[in-house]
Amino acid sequence: MTQQADAQDQIARGGAGDGKYVYDRWMEAQGVPVHRGYFIEDLKTIEVAPWGERECDAAFVQLSGMEGVAEARITEIAPKASVPPMRFALDEVIYTVSGWGIATVWAEGVAKHSFEFGPRSLFLIPRGSYRQFANARGDQPLRLLHNNYLPVAMSLEPDPGFYFNNSYAHPELLQPKGDDLYAVAKRAPAMGRGATWYGNFFTDMGAWEDLVPHRARGGGGHVVDVSFPNSQMGGHMSVFPPGTYKKGHRHGPGRVIVIPAGEGYSIMWPEGGEKIVAPWHEGSMFTPPDRWFHQHFNVSVTPARYLALAPLPQFSGWSEDVEDRARNQIEYPAEELWIREKFEEELGKHGLKSLMPAEAYENLDYKWGYGEGEESGANIGARASGK
Ligand SMILES: [Fe+2]
Numbered sequence: 001m002t003q004q005a006d007a008q009d010q011i012a013r014g015g016a017g018d019g020k021y022v023y024d025r026w027m028e029a030q031g032v033p034v035h036r037g038y039f040i041e042d043l044k045t046i047e048v049a050p051w052g053e054r055e056c057d058a059a060f061v062q063l064s065g066m067e068g069v070a071e072a073r074i075t076e077i078a079p080k081a082s083v084p085p086m087r088f089a090l091d092e093v094i095y096t097v098s099g100w101g102i103a104t105v106w107a108e109g110v111a112k113h114s115f116e117f118g119p120r121s122l123f124l125i126p127r128g129s130y131r132q133f134a135n136a137r138g139d140q141p142l143r144l145l146h147n148n149y150l151p152v153a154m155s156l157e158p159d160p161g162f163y164f165n166n167s168y169a170h171p172e173l174l175q176p177k178g179d180d181l182y183a184v185a186k187r188a189p190a191m192g193r194g195a196t197w198y199g200n201f202f203t204d205m206g207a208w209e210d211l212v213p214h215r216a217r218g219g220g221g222h223v224v225d226v227s228f229p230n231s232q233m234g235g236h237m238s239v240f241p242p243g244t245y246k247k248g249h250r251h252g253p254g255r256v257i258v259i260p261a262g263e264g265y266s267i268m269w270p271e272g273g274e275k276i277v278a279p280w281h282e283g284s285m286f287t288p289p290d291r292w293f294h295q296h297f298n299v300s301v302t303p304a305r306y307l308a309l310a311p312l313p314q315f316s317g318w319s320e321d322v323e324d325r326a327r328n329q330i331e332y333p334a335e336e337l338w339i340r341e342k343f344e345e346e347l348g349k350h351g352l353k354s355l356m357p358a359e360a361y362e363n364l365d366y367k368w369g370y371g372e373g374e375e376s377g378a379n380i381g382a383r384a385s386g387k
Contacts, residue, residue: 021068022158023151033059038268039278039286043097043145043258048076056083061145065289069254069311071150072285075133077101077142082134089128089166091231092148093309095205095258096121097283099142102134105181107169115182115201120260120282122202122307123182124228126173128166145285147256147309149233173230188227196225205307206260206282211239213370218332218360219246219296220368226307235309238296242304243355245297245343248330252317253290255308259283262304265346267339268294280306291317293330295339299346332360 027034032049040046040061048057054075061072074097077083085104094103096119106112107129116136117123125131135142150163157163174181185199187210194212202208211222221240228234237260240246248267259280268288269275278286288294298304310316317328340361344354360366 021151021155023068023071023154024062026154026160027060027062027071030058030060032057035059035061036063038064038276038289039266039280040284041279042281042283043074043285044143044283046074048074048143051075054083054086056081061285063285063287065253065287065292066151066256067253068151068155069149069315070256070287070309071146071148072256073146075144075146077133077135077144079135079140080138082132085130085132086164087128087130087166088125088148089163089168090148090150090153091127091228091233092125092146093228093233093235094123094125095145095147095307095309097143097145099140100136101142101144102136103182104132104134105174106130107171107174110171110174113174113181117201118204120204120206122205122226124200124231124233126170126200126230128168128170129174145256145258147233149312152312176229185226193223193225195223196227198227198229200228202226204260205237206305208237208260211237213368214238215368215370217246217249217329218368219244219298220370221246232312233310235307237305237307239303239305240296240298241355242298242301243347243352245339245356246295247332248293248295248335248339250288250291250293250317250328252311252315253287254311254315255287256285257287257306257308258285260305260307262298262302262306263300264296264298264304266294266296267342268292295330297343297346299343299350299352301350301352331364332356332366333362333364 032051033047035046046059048059051058057076059074096117098119100118102114102116104112104114105125182201185197185202188196188198211224214221214223219240221238223236223238226235259282261282263281265277265279267275267277270292347354
């Protein structure tokens with residue numbers, strides 16, 4: 001076996017001995033920080049370091065529950081700077097942590113598409129296309145969060161060249177019928193819980209409205225599904241009012257959850273195990289590990305919102321099938337008293353009081369009041385993807 005083949009063989013068998021996946025070895029070899037744990041309180045400020053080959057600063061975020069499932073990577077582009085074009089063989093979703101930028105996307109034989117984006121923008125770069133990013137401002141860095149399924153893919157084909165130096169292109173993905181490739185997303189015909197937005201570009205997830213009630217998860221919450229054309233990638237965003245919290249629930253791993261607006265915290269715990277409290281505000285990120293219960297709490301005077309970027313459907317966890325409801329969701333009357341006591345304590349630190357209706361703790365079938373005329377998004381029989 002040649003030295004190169006031997007190295008490839010070792011990489012391909014990388015998951016066997018020490019619990020690391022092939023992707024982990026590649027990630028750790030890039031020479032930039034890897035941030036671990038259960039949550040990142042502020043993606044805007046975590047340490048990044050120069051990533052020579054990409055000519056920008058970068059860091060990886062690999063939280064418990066993401067391993068082997070999803071990549072989350074920060075890149076930071078200096079004021080006035082741009083990074084060299086590159087091609088990537090997989091779909092990639094990008095969320096703007098901070099700053100303003102210009103993206104250019106193309107493939108052989110397809111004209112370049114350029115578009116501007118700003119804080120909390122969300123967009124998809126189709127698989128196999130070239131992309132180039134530039135900082136549109138001269139006075140501040142541009143910081144991006146990249147999300148893709150490279151960890152899963154590398155377990156099948158461990159050679160990085162397959163993903164970063166692959167000439168297989170999908171020009172058809174860059175030539176949509178009708179709208180411009182990066183036209184602002186539009187509301188799609190109702191699917192699942194009633195509101196789906198479809199497109200390659202979401203201007204500002206902190207300001208995105210037109211959600212529908214999500215009655216099954218409590219807290220007076222609303223939800224919207226995010227769907228990208230021709231891609232398995234997607235997610236949803238939930239918005240819930242001040243002084244309330246959602247029901248505890250659980251599902252599969254790998255969701256990259258970021259906070260576009262609001263202030264609060266989430267509690268995550270394995271059944272019967274220690275509880276992790278993840279405080280959050282705009283720019284925070286967390287991932288509930290596989291089959292861990294988790295619950296979201298708003299301790300501010302404004303609505304809170306979280307954007308959950310989904311893993312591959314194979315990892316969904318199917319948590320909201322009706323027959324599984326009792327095992328996968330904790331109704332308010334069944335929750336530990338500590339949950340609401342801590343909520344009141346945390347609100348007290350802000351001079352606030354709980355707005356949870358007393359009946360919600362007594363009536364298993366309590367129906368949150370929503371405005372007249374709002375369509376129902378309740379669909380507890382729908383497949384879960386971390387909703
Ligand atoms: Fe969830």
